[in-house]
Amino acid sequence: MINFSYSRAGSVAEAVGAKGKADGAGRFIAGGTNLVDLLKENVERPCAVIDISRLPLKTIEEAPDGGLRLGALATNADTAYHPEVQRRYPALSRAILAGASAQLRNMATNGGNLLQRTRCYYFYDVALPCNKRQPGSGCPAIKGQNRVCGVLGTSDDCIATHPSDMCIALAALEAAVRVSGPRGERTIPFAEFHTLPGHTPDIENTLAPDEIITAIDLPPSPYAGHSVYTKVRDRASYAFALVSVAALLDLDGDTIKSARVALGGVAHKPWRLPEAEALLTGKTATKENFLPVAQALFAGAHGYEHNFFKIELGKRAVVRALQLAARGTAAIKGVNGQTADA
Amino acid sequence: MSVLKSIFGQDVDTTSSTYLGKPTSRVDGPAKVTGGAKYAAEFNVPNLLYGYIVSSGAARGTIRSINAAEVEQVSGVVKVFTHDNAPKTAYLDRSHRDQIAPDSGSPFRPLYQAELEYSFQPVALVVADSFEAARYAASLVKVEYDLKPHETDLRANLGKAHPPTDTRAGYVSAPKKPRGTPDEAYAAAAHKVEAEYSQPIEFHLPMESYASTAAYGEDGKLTIYQKTQGVQNCQEYVCSVFGLSSGDVQVISPYMGGGFGSGLRPTYDIYLSVLAATALKRSVRVSMTRQQMFSFSHRPEAIQHLKLAAREDGMLDSVTHTAIEETSQNEEYLETVVNWSGLMYNCPNVRLDHQLVNLDLASPADMRAPGAVTGLYAYECAVDELAYQAKMDPLAFREKNYAEKDQNADKIFSSKELREAYRQAAARFGWKDRPLEPRSMKKGSDLIGWGMASGSWEAMQGKAAAKLVLTADGKLLASSATSDIGTGTYTVMTMIAAEFSGVAIEDVTFQLGDSSMVYSPVEGGSWTVSSVGSAVKTVCGELRARLFKLAGKVDGAPLGDATIEDLTFANGAMHVTGNPVRNVTYTEALRAGKLDRLELDTTELPQLAKQATHALYSHSSVFAEVSVDEDLGTIHVNRVVSAIAGGRILNPKTARSQIMGAIVWGISMALEEEGMLDDHVGRFMNHNYAEYHIPVAADIHDIEVIFVPEHDEVVNPLGAKGLGEIGMVGVAAAVTNAVWHATGKRVRSLPVTLDKLL
Incomplete structure (x- = not known):
């Protein structure tokens, strides 16, 4: 049998202590919606499973700076349907609801969402090489079935994407990840949380092995009135994004005071390019002004055999998302301006 | 209403x-929604062993080594079967061909040889005293291969396309000669379309994974609880492959969580469960993982070329349809793809061609409307294109x-x-x-x-049998060795039996899915109602005749000199039509004949003389x-x-x-x-x-x-x-x-x- 220890952490300090002791071979479990699958597939083989699901990190509360603090163990469903999230951060609510299924969202937690692993087919098939799963073994996805793989920030070692919807909205909102470890607490800006594959695709974020996510801080946002999450996928629900866009506009009449655009389904991390967003500052919210943003975002894109289309699709999705954002949050029903929600 | x-x-x-023609809820519905319906992997027998299949990670090559002996040391493991140590089964390919197999070819044999045939094929079976132990030990199995180049790309191998050389029951080969002169008609036509259509490999993927629980009896007899669309096909296959006599093997499959054609042929889980059970003289269950459900059958990839032409007035005048499909290296999977194009619309000039390319993949298998779905996808799209060329509404064009x-x-x-x-x-x-x-x-x-x-x-009918048992309490038990793949066979057969026996539907039970029942072909091809249902109807007619004879012995002869044609059979009784007072219940008829039950069965054959024209x-x-x-x-x-x-x-x-x-x-x-x-x-x-x-x-x-x-x-x-x-x-x-x-x-x-x- 593959034996692993199971312990239930009574406090954050206990959780961190147990994880540190496991020395990289430990895994926290909360909702388990990704970890259990990976255990079944023999992709993850932890020696210690530390149950953190009872830690008091489930609240969604006002943050001191006027923003909102999302507990790491609040479920995706509770977060998406929280009235303050819906009112102040509608793109986040919609991004969460665009992902997975109702059952999964009821189990999945916010901290776990950040740490979910890629859905690259090769990562899941232990009969084949994968640099992320087994460093140095190779990346068959580069020449293989790479429809779900990335076109931005890829490397010769890995072209996998981060599969989250929620994280795309969090990136656009410039959330901060609060973590706790033996060296105390720290806050990681969202842009610095996930990493690009480079030569170490097995490393996916800047969380230390003995640290735990305790909360996600959302700063006050001027974007609530013009926030969208556009997700393009191969079926209307229960599919990962081919391309997704979180688009936020702060408008003064027709004039854009500031804009945020984050992309999903295209890279190893939520993709942002502040220079591209800056192109919109002071401009009117028109398709003509949105096009250069789309061009700039994908200027460095590199497609593979089965995903070249993501470059053109991504540009179109950016323009669509910004157009919808300009129309206003209230005018948009569900994802992509259509009525289907999840 | x-x-x-x-x-x-x-x-x-x-x-x-x-009953017939009236919307009727599934008779097996309550069992299914309450968990009362048992599926192949749910039949528990004492001292059951669990087999976990190890699948190949490579497509072609030779297995150099498998660390079976090492894995056998793992706690709980009873045996690791590989091609090296698996007991020999029947030598001849013929013995491995089931009812649905192509007429020649070499059906896949699990754990038979070191040569790999396709990726994800079974290469070892780990048998242990718990599922968990088997699964864990299977993860430790290391297979080393000497790899060889493989070919799985249909388009890259179109040069190897060849006409089928094999045959199979139900396969209609493309006509050897064209009808009329399609090339000349095409050249002269006012409206033309030439296009290529492709469709990828698709999988059946029923919700229920394949599973086989082979219960080894004290007498050495096997009772196999199997997910299958044909219990008797499986039983014959097992007997033929393992050299067992038909009295020693019973295959049972009362419910099926979807089949869509994937269970017409015996799947490799039954081969492995029987192999292990007979070798170990123990009961063994083998079930497939979801991933392994992609490893034994599929709808073949197809590349189709169509040339259609119509005259100025929109009359279809030329059809050329070529379909190239893939098949495995060991068998020619045959489905009727192109013939539909010569059938759907009136056309004097038609050329049809069906070819195959052998690839390093598992054999394809019949998948819902096999061949027709493929051929008519391409043809009906091409017809749409042609109608537009002719500036005609596509419905008007078809009419x-x-x-x-x-x-x-x-x-x-x-x-x-x-x-x-x-x-x-x-x-x-x-x-x-x-x-x-x-x-x-x-x-x-x-x-x-x-x-x-x-x-x-096609509206097909095959030979099938049905059996009835009417008991003194007026209840009717009908049966045939067919299956219900979720389509409603239990329900419709119950309705047919009630309709034609005159027993009230709540007193009728239909049983299926047991190889010891009277003969039924596999459930597939839309022919179950036609074949088994017709047998049920016929045997019910025989039951009425027997009951009518018995009714003559009832005291006072309530039916008088009425003939059987004068009678209505309903609600467990027969009465003179228009005069319900003159009646004899079935219970009374049995009693008059001093019978506590009436058993009869019949085999129904298609009326070929009538159908052939x-x-x-x-x-x-x-x-x-x-x-x-x-x-x-x-x-x-x-x-x-x-x-x-x-x-x-x-x-x-x-x-x-x-x-x-x-x-x-x-x-x-x-x-x-x-x-x-x-x-x-x-x-x-x-x-x-x-x-x-x-x-x-x-x-x-x-x-x-x-x-x-x-x-x-x-x-x-x-x-x-x-x-x-x-x-x-x-x-x-x-x-x-x-x-x-x-x-x-x-x-x-x-x-x-x-x-x-x-």
């Missing part, structure tokens, strides 16, 4: 019969070229209400308002398109509306209306469910399904439900099913043509034709994913 009438059209037969007879066989149809199906479905859909030009309809950022197609499937087919007429996001290419199928001409509809409720399911699958084929094969490693990569896409609820919107009345006294004694396949034929073409009408773009490769529209 008025609601039902509007749903089912005019065919709801509520008067002329007691103009309506086939009044089967020109392939030069036979008249036993019945064919396709014209009425066109009329009713088109009216319901509102087709008359369709603009001829594409890109004519828009709603917001969505382009709207309307498309249609038609379909056909006719073409026997069901037909479909499918209309679809799609909306396509102009910028992003996302497609939604807003509504589908399908009218089916399928003979007499025995249970409109399950019939409607069956057609709806088929339409959903047609949408799936059109827009979503694709076995993603990585030709570099020769392996399917999206081998799970998350990444092999089939529709979710949000993909499916309005679906309307119409049954068009058809009276047919030729197809079989019931007049029912079978509905398992026809609902799916034509759907993918209707959807893709609608996508063209919305966008003006002909996407000729399935699935029509959004990237193909950018």
